[in-house]
Amino acid sequence: MKTLNVDLGARSYPITIGPGMLDDADMLREAIGGNSAVIVSNETVAPLYLKRVEAHLKGLRHEAVVLPDGEAYKTLTILDPIFNALLKGHYDRNTTLIALGGGVVGDITGFAAATYQRGVNFLQIPTTLLAQVDSSVGGKTGVNHPLGKNMIGAFHQPKAVIVDTETLNTLPDRELSAGLAEVIKYGLINDAPFFDWLEHHIDDLLARDPDAVTYAIERSCANKAQIVAADERETGTRALLNLGHTFGHAIETGMGYGQWLHGEAVGCGMHMAAAMSVAQGWLENGELTRIDRLLARAKLPVTPPLELDAPRFRELMSVDKKVLDGHLRLVLLHGIGRAVVTSEFDPAALDFVLTRPDAA
Amino acid sequence: MKTLNVDLGARSYPITIGPGMLDDADMLREAIGGNSAVIVSNETVAPLYLKRVEAHLKGLRHEAVVLPDGEAYKTLTILDPIFNALLKGHYDRNTTLIALGGGVVGDITGFAAATYQRGVNFLQIPTTLLAQVDSSVGGKTGVNHPLGKNMIGAFHQPKAVIVDTETLNTLPDRELSAGLAEVIKYGLINDAPFFDWLEHHIDDLLARDPDAVTYAIERSCANKAQIVAADERETGTRALLNLGHTFGHAIETGMGYGQWLHGEAVGCGMHMAAAMSVAQGWLENGELTRIDRLLARAKLPVTPPLELDAPRFRELMSVDKKVLDGHLRLVLLHGIGRAVVTSEFDPAALDFVLTRPDAA
Numbered sequence: 015m016k017t018l019n020v021d022l023g024a025r026s027y028p029i030t031i032g033p034g035m036l037d038d039a040d041m042l043r044e045a046i047g048g049n050s051a052v053i054v055s056n057e058t059v060a061p062l063y064l065k066r067v068e069a070h071l072k073g074l075r076h077e078a079v080v081l082p083d084g085e086a087y088k089t090l091t092i093l094d095p096i097f098n099a100l101l102k103g104h105y106d107r108n109t110t111l112i113a114l115g116g117g118v119v120g121d122i123t124g125f126a127a128a129t130y131q132r133g134v135n136f137l138q139i140p141t142t143l144l145a146q147v148d149s150s151v152g153g154k155t156g157v158n159h160p161l162g163k164n165m166i167g168a169f170h171q172p173k174a175v176i177v178d179t180e181t182l183n184t185l186p187d188r189e190l191s192a193g194l195a196e197v198i199k200y201g202l203i204n205d206a207p208f209f210d211w212l213e214h215h216i217d218d219l220l221a222r223d224p225d226a227v228t229y230a231i232e233r234s235c236a237n238k239a240q241i242v243a244a245d246e247r248e249t250g251t252r253a254l255l256n257l258g259h260t261f262g263h264a265i266e267t268g269m270g271y272g273q274w275l276h277g278e279a280v281g282c283g284m285h286m287a288a289a290m291s292v293a294q295g296w297l298e299n300g301e302l303t304r305i306d307r308l309l310a311r312a313k314l315p316v317t318p319p320l321e322l323d324a325p326r327f328r329e330l331m332s333v334d335k336k337v338l339d340g341h342l343r344l345v346l347l348h349g350i351g352r353a354v355v356t357s358e359f360d361p362a363a364l365d366f367v368l369t370r371p372d373a374a
Numbered sequence: 375m376k377t378l379n380v381d382l383g384a385r386s387y388p389i390t391i392g393p394g395m396l397d398d399a400d401m402l403r404e405a406i407g408g409n410s411a412v413i414v415s416n417e418t419v420a421p422l423y424l425k426r427v428e429a430h431l432k433g434l435r436h437e438a439v440v441l442p443d444g445e446a447y448k449t450l451t452i453l454d455p456i457f458n459a460l461l462k463g464h465y466d467r468n469t470t471l472i473a474l475g476g477g478v479v480g481d482i483t484g485f486a487a488a489t490y491q492r493g494v495n496f497l498q499i500p501t502t503l504l505a506q507v508d509s510s511v512g513g514k515t516g517v518n519h520p521l522g523k524n525m526i527g528a529f530h531q532p533k534a535v536i537v538d539t540e541t542l543n544t545l546p547d548r549e550l551s552a553g554l555a556e557v558i559k560y561g562l563i564n565d566a567p568f569f570d571w572l573e574h575h576i577d578d579l580l581a582r583d584p585d586a587v588t589y590a591i592e593r594s595c596a597n598k599a600q601i602v603a604a605d606e607r608e609t610g611t612r613a614l615l616n617l618g619h620t621f622g623h624a625i626e627t628g629m630g631y632g633q634w635l636h637g638e639a640v641g642c643g644m645h646m647a648a649a650m651s652v653a654q655g656w657l658e659n660g661e662l663t664r665i666d667r668l669l670a671r672a673k674l675p676v677t678p679p680l681e682l683d684a685p686r687f688r689e690l691m692s693v694d695k696k697v698l699d700g701h702l703r704l705v706l707l708h709g710i711g712r713a714v715v716t717s718e719f720d721p722a723a724l725d726f727v728l729t730r731p732d733a734a
Contacts, residue, residue: 129528169492
C-alpha cells in the first residue's frame with residue numbers, strides 16, 4: 015500500500031493505492047466524517063463492487079444511485095437522479111458523495127458534490143486505470159455539453175481517493191489501453207525516465223502485473239499531484255496536463271461522446287501533438303517514432319478518424335477551454351519529457367497534422 | 375456615489391452605489407477585463423436597461439441572453455440558453471457574464487459563471503431592491519430544485535457590483551416591499567440602530583426618496599459584507615443571514631415558486647421567527663409588536679398561507695440547508711439586533727408558530 019499526498023493547503027488529500035483497498039473499512043469511514051453517504055456508480059461497476067463498499071457503511075444512513083454507463087450520459091440531465099435521491103432522502107450538507115466507477119462517474123459525482131447545497135464532501139473510489147491516474151486527481155469535475163467536452167463544471171477537491179489496484183482485473187482490455195494513454199502522457203510531459211520505464215514495461219502493464227501496475231499508478235499520480243499543487247486552478251502550468259487533449263476532445267465531440275474512449279482520443283491526440291512538434295522543428299523524428307511505437311504497443315490508435323476533416327477539426331478545437339481571447343493554445347513537445355503550452359506555433363504545422371490524418 | 379469593499383482576500387470586490395451608475399462606462403469596462411461579455415437579463419428588465427449597458431460594450435465582442443421573468447424559471451434547465459449562447463459564440467474563459475436584473479437573474483447568471491468552463495468572470499448590476507441589498511452581495515449563486523429552494527449552486531464571487539439606485543424608480547410597489555424585508559432583516563440581526571432608523575424612515579423608503587434609499591442600501595450591504603467577510607462559506611455566523619429564510623423557503627417551495635415573492639416569504643418568516651422567539655421566552659412581546667408593525671408598514675404579509683399546515687411546513691423545512699445530521703437549526707431572536715443560530719429550541723415553541731398561523 016502506498017499513500018501519496020496532494021498538497022493543496024486546506025484542501026490537501028491523500029491518495030491510497032494498493033491491492034484489496036476496497037476491503038479497508040477504516041480508510042473509507044475516516045474519509046466520510048458525517049453520518050450519511052450516497053454512493054454513485056454505474057450499471058457496469060455496481061454489480062461488481064457496490065456491495066463491498068456498502069458493507070463498510072453500517073450505522074450510517076446511506077443509499078446508492080446507479081447511472082447508465084458511458085460518456086454519452088455525462089450531461090447536465092444525469093444530475094437529476096442524483097439530486098432527487100439526495101433531496102428525497104433528506105441528505106444534508108454533512109453528507110458524503112462517493113464516486114465508485116471510472117472517470118465519467120467521478121466527473122459527474124464530483125460536480126454533484128460541488129453543487130449540492132453549494133458543496134458537500136466527496137470521496138473517490140476509481141475503478142478504471144484512466145480514473146485512477148487522471149480524473150481522480152486534481153479536483154476537476156463536470157459534464158459535457160453537445161457543443162464541447164467538460165464545458166460545464168467546477169473545481170472541487172475530494173476528501174480522499176482510494177485506489178484498489180485489483181479492480182483493474184475486471185477492466186476490459188480496451189479500457190486498460192485507454193488508461194495507458196494518460197500514463198504515457200506523464201512521461202511525455204516532464205518525466206522522461208518514466209517514459210523509458212514504460213518502454214520496458216508496457217507488456218507487464220498490459221498483462222496487469224500487480225507490481226508494474228501499482229508503480230505506474232503511483233508515479234502517474236505523483237506527477238499529476240505535483241503539477242496540480244503548483245497550479246490548482248489552471249492559470250498556468252496545469253494546462254500541460256492537457257497534452258493530446260485539444261485534439262482528443264475534438265475527436266470525442268466530433269465523433270459523438272462514447273464512440274472513442276477518452277483515453278483513445280488522447281492517445282491519438284498525443285500522436286498529433288508530437289507530429290505537429292516535428293513539423294514545427296521542435297521534436298526529432300526518432301522521438302516521434304518512439305512515441306508512436308509505445309502508443310501502438312499500448313494498443314492505442316494513432317490515426318485520427320477520417321470522418322473529421324480539417325475545417326471540422328478547427329471548428330471543434332475553437333471551443334477548447336485553453337483558447338484565450340481568440341487564440342488557440344496547444345500543448346506541444348520540445349522533446350520527450352519537455353512539454354510546453356503555447357499559442358506561438360506555425361499555422362502550417364497545425365495544417366499539416368489536420369489535413370494529413372495519416373501523417374507521420 | 376458610495377463604494378463599499380467586500381473584504382474576501384484575493385476575492386475582494388467593490389460595491390458601488392448611486393444614482394445614474396448605469397451610465398458609468400468606465401466602472402463597467404474596468405470590471406470586465408477581457409475582450410468579450412455576455413449580458414444575462416430577463417424580458418421585464420431588458421427593455422428598460424439593456425441598451426444602456428450594451429452602449430458601454432463597444433469594441434468588445436458581446437451579446438445578450440434574455441430569460442423569462444420569475445422565480446419559477448430558476449431551474450437547472452434555464453442554464454441551457456446561457457450555455458448554448460456561450461458555446462455557439464465561442465466565448466472563452468476570459469469572458470465576463472453580466473447579470474442585469476433582480477435576484478433570480480443574479481443567482482442564475484452567477485451559477486452559469488461559476489460552472490462555465492469551471493468558472494468565468496462575473497459582474498452584477500442588480501435592478502431590484504432585494505438584489506441590491508441581498509443577492510448581489512456574498513457570492514451565493516444557484517437554482518431551485520422542485521424539492522427545495524437554492525439546493526443546487528456554488529459560491530462564486532462577482533468581480534464588482536454596480537447599483538444604480540434610479541433603477542428602483544421602475545420597480546413595482548410589491549417588489550419594493552419585498553426588498554424592504556431583507557433591509558429590515560439586517561436591523562433585526564445585529565444592527566438595532568438601523569432598525570430604529572427604519573422605523574423612522576419606512577415611509578421615505580416606500581416613496582423612493584433617493585437619500586433614504588441610498589442610505590438603506592449602503593447600510594444593508596455594509597452589514598452583509600461584514601458578516602460574509604467573517605464567514606464566506608457559511609460554516610458559522612453567516613447562517614444569521616438566513617433569519618426568516620427557513621420558514622420563508624418553506625412557503626416559497628410549498629406554494630410553488632413565484633407565488634410568493636422571496637422577500638414576502640422572508641418577511642412572513644421573520645414574523646414567525648420572532649413569534650417563536652417570544653414563545654421561547656427570548657424576545658419581549660413589545661419587540662414582536664415593533665417588528666410586526668414595521669413589516670406591516672412595509673406592506674409585507676405577516677400571516678403564513680393557510681394552505682400549508684404544520685406537517686407540510688415541517689416536511690418542507692426538513693430539507694433546509696442549515697439542517698445538520700438531522701437537526702433543524704433556526705435563526706431566532708434574543709432581541710432586536712441580537713439574532714442567534716440555534717438547534718436548541720423548545721419543540722413546543724416551533725409547534726406554536728406552525729399550528730397557529732395567525733399567532734401573535
